[in-house]
Amino acid sequence: MGYTLTEKILREHLADGSYEPGREIGIKIDQTLTQDATGTMAYLQFESMGLSDIETELSVSYVDHNTIQVGFENADDHAYLESIAKKYGIYFSRPGNGICHQVHLERFARPGKTLLGSDSHTPTAGGVSSLAIGAGGLDVAVAMGGGAYYLTAPRVINIHLTGRLKPWTTAKDVVLKVLSILSTKGNVGCVCEYTGEGIAALTVPERATITNMGAETGVTTSIFPSDEQTKRFLEAQGRGDQWTALAADKDAVYDRTIEIDLSEIEPLACAPHSPGNIVQIKDLNLPVDQVMVGSCTNSSYVDLMTVAAMLKGKHLPAGVSLGIAPGSRQVLTTLARNGALGDLLAFGARILESSCGFCIGNSMSPCTNSVSVRTSNRNFKGRSGTPSANIYLTSPVVAAASALTGKLTDPRELGMDFPRIEMPEHFEIDDSMIIPPLPASQRTEIQICRGPNIGEPPVNGPMPEDISGQVTIRVEDLVTTDHIMPAGSRLKYRSNVPKYSEFVFEPLDKEFSSRASALQAQGIHNLIVAGQSYGQGSSREHAALCPMYLGVKGVIAKSIERIHAANLVNFGIVPFTFAQESDWNSLPEKTEVRIPGIRKALETGEDNITAYARDKQISLKMSLSKRQRAILLAGGLLPFTVEASTKPRKGK
Ligand code: MIC
């Protein structure tokens, strides 16, 4: 029996365990990427592990999330990151150079390499056949230090593409079609592997759109084979020598196969407030207030050139605003030189810098009750910065059509010829905004730059014998990490955990933080009760780190998403699931809960444990590897990794 491409790459990188789907394995990581919003804490953790150097083939630190710089905080983080990169031999992509995933795809991602990134859209690099996984910053810090990355050997889903996309349908519609089939839940521990004759016509940036937004299904990653298209892209990026052909074996066996005929795909959208809420554009007839083009999903050269060609010579209707954020400096420079930027400006577009910006609610929040059409990948309620706004996620051509008409428009109705833009044979290459690593001999002199925004990472105490606490909050299904730890205007506190912790669950319950602190002060453990797919979305480990800081000891949920579950363990919070989902009803807020013998159960490897709530007994499950149990007993990955000299400060 042959191997899938996923299994081939994983087996080649196996560092711990034996390969068996569903079992935990440790893999060697070749490349890492971090971005400023998660990276600052990741490097602080790296420092506290006392490591002297990175052990990866390549590590890159990007600054792309917090580039707004109102106040000193963001700039402090940037200065810290630049000095850390110099100290430890890390590439540093300076603010303005672009969004980590877009730049990594252009300049660094390689077929067959493993990439671990402290951002959930790291799978973007799967477009160039890299096995690219999103994780919490602490896992990335460990991998930078040469430690294995632990994951469940995945079940592999074959997404078999046939046919060809028709004009006005795009890669974005392909991934939205996949989302309509897989939904945003129930895919933990799977990888999507793309095969079939339909992939041959998809360029690498198109493939990257698909693997990028695959993250919204909750899979570990998505990957395309490495073929002539991959070669073409790498050659166009001046990296043709890095090409190597890669594909699954002909007799590879998949756990599931999904057939998609590309010629049958229609222009689609994610309707508010979930990327899993897929609708057809032709069924929507809504006035639009705002259109935003960009993000790591859709800001390639072809994406933006197509938009510019559609808007050329026309003007933005009154009452609509249009923002364009090119994904990288390479894309923006090309548009500036070939005149397309002038066409966009003449149309009335507001050009934003090459960063995440609007996607994370960091700029251009829409007005109250508005409709905003965006080419990004997440439309969780409030993520845009405006809780009452309705965000529709679409392809760039639907976004441009909507900017032309002022309503959500199927571009096929425009009566316009489809502007077929080809990927250039050679992109303009200028890496002068990426600072390469210093030679080792020059690094010892480097001083780390620590402004007042740079705090120490808090460390948890060991797991207590018993959990004895209270349900501090109970939440419904599909609670995202944006609900747990909001971004937008709160982002700048990422390096200041005591301050950021004041905003835990802010979108759902503004009082949570003060309630949790008060209970913690009385020695009462805080517990979170949740529904299905708790912790969807972003990889932000602050959604575990800040609750840990507030004394949360356990999350009891119907199900928990992959990255978040790993982050909870990394910060010493036990991820429990209900044996009977209906028991969620028995644990309303303020219920006193005892979970006696938790320490013993973790030590002896028990999978089941009983919680006592009032007079009711509730069976809970823990699906944890031996290594995860040891991490929980120690109070988290940092104390597990570091010598016992680290003094516990909070969360005892
Ligand atoms: C996101 O898209 O939600 C983010 C912001 O890029 C996050 C990372 C973060 O929270 O810093 C992600 O996707 O992991």
Ligand code: SF4
């Ligand atoms: Fe940045 Fe948005 Fe991509 Fe996250 S999803 S990396 S915020 S562009």
